[in-house]
Amino acid sequence: MLLAQRPTVSRAGPRGPVRGRKAARGAAVAVLVIGLVITAILAVVTFRGHVRTERKLLVLQTKLIADAGAAEDQLYAQDLGGAARLAAATDGNTATFTKNVSTSVTAKGPFIVESLWRLRGSSPRLITAAGGTPLLAPTSARAAAVIRQATASKTFVVSELATRHELRLGLAAAASGPDGTFVVYAEEAAPADRRISEPASSPVSALDFALYLGRAQTSAALLETDAPARLPLRGTTFSTRIRFGNTFLTITTSPRSSLSGTTGVILPWAIAIGGVLLTILAALLTERLTRRRASAERLAGEIRQLYVEQRSVAETLQQALLPQKLAEIPGMQLAARYLPGAAGVDIGGDWYDVVPVDDRQFVFIVGDVSGRGVRAAAVMASLQFAGRAYALEGHSPATILDRLARSLDLERDGHFATVLCGLVDVGAHTVLLANAGHLPPLVCSGGEARLVTIESGSPIGISGGASRAHAEVKTGANDVLIAYTDGLVERRGEILDAGLERLQKAASRDFPSLDDMLSSIVTELSGDEPTDDIALIGLQWLS
Amino acid sequence: MAELDPGNQAPITQAPITIKTWKEGDTPVVSLSGELDLSNTEQVRAQLEDALAGGTNRLVFEVSELEFMDSSGIALLASAAQRVREVEIRHPPAIVRRLLELTGLTELLRIVS
8 A cells, every 4th residue: 555655756757858958958059049149249349349440540541641642732832833933033044943943853853854934925935954855745735735724723733644654744833923924844753553662661551552643543543552462452441632733632542451450350250269169168068057957956856756755655654553543432532633744754653542441441542752763653653552452451551651661762772752641431530640751631621621730750761760650630521631742732942831831722612522622722733834743632521 | 846845844954052061070061052853863962972981970961051852852861861870950941841840851860950
């Protein structure tokens, strides 16, 4: 019967690990997804920050170049304009002109040739030229156009002269004097193939740049570039325009490598790679932890199940040891209660018994074996059976207790027992009581309950001390005698008398029946969860 | 699952107790303060064995600060009384003294208030 009641533990077995593994995988995937998303966001944010920084630096450096370009424009305007004004003031004195432009026409530039023209009527005439002959033919329509254009412009005018071999920029500025209008015309050579190489020390050496005349960024308009690759520049580029005489220069730049250093380039990658690695690690860890937790939970479940099982086995054992049905005593109403305590899985050693001796008399015994567990229950069983045998032999309560005392030894058995034993004479309305360290019984008469104070001898199993004397109690019709174990009245941290008083109070009422009385007392005193086992028995005289 | 809550099934926690032992002349004194119940009697028993190791006719339990004792505690005291001629329970609080009285041990143990 005990085995039949075993709850099955294996139910959690095969399903548990599978569910655990699934949960673990789910958690790992969640961590993986979250981690990758965070990594991606961080990497993108870092990368965009880097791009913004790069762009800012590019704009800054390009503007530096533009500033230099603007300074050159000023310089050319002064140089050419100054020479023209000097010529106008000196009536086109060639010696003065040649001397004046000697600093501009050098091997290092800026001009390879600088010439002085006089405009008479509508046709220009070349007066003199320093540094060689200008590519602009003096008698050409082109020359006439350039010189006229210069006279009409407030600043120098820019024109392009291309041959098969070279490209020259023609720069012309005019000034009018008392003797007519003079135009200074200089030519500047674009570098071969338009390519130059900036020295490494240059502040713009980190940039590729392309300089165009005018607004169009076409190869025809290209003046110079330091880009090794084909134009137009690719990647991150920035363009700005600089005023140059009567036209513009367009400068386009692109960084050769990271302008803000390598950290900015590496960082997004480092974040991406590190983040992915960390995420994978976290996912693996999560998977393992989740799996471990699942298995721990499964184990805890099994342990709980085993507790319940063990407890249920123990309770079944205890219930089996107690009388399934109290003996029927004519003229008496008997009732009993047994409540297992919640204190652990170990069963207690509480018991009660009723043994009819003859037609008029019966013996009742209520006892409590110290400690808990199956051993305590075994001691309880042996005391119960021995007590029953001594009662049947017709011994007095004190003798029954003394004899029981011989069968138990605290030192040997590790347990002692408190036992209350009473011989009831139904007709005589007397109870002969003997007590071995047990709590005093309660006698309820006419809605009043009182504790029967009797001299207590030593508990069963403890030798020496007081002997077990008899005390006689007289009862009336409908009186109730209640014997119980300490679980009913004992509360932790409270003196026993308080519990006894509580019991007395709970029993001091009129009850419709003995069953009602016991139920009411148990409910009132035990609370929802009695920690210790409770056994009690009630004997009521029917007349 | 509420009925499976192990918290209600198995109190594994040990009740708080402080055990001190010393000697008054040849008499071992075991001082117990706190709570003495099934969960810690083994611990007390071990210390008691040490105190009794030399062999003695007299043993003192100083229990003035013992706040709670159950039947396991009684078993411990009674067990000592089975082995030592005189066991003195010194300064028991009412809660302990009353328990000893009701358990019929006042003649076995010498109660000193």
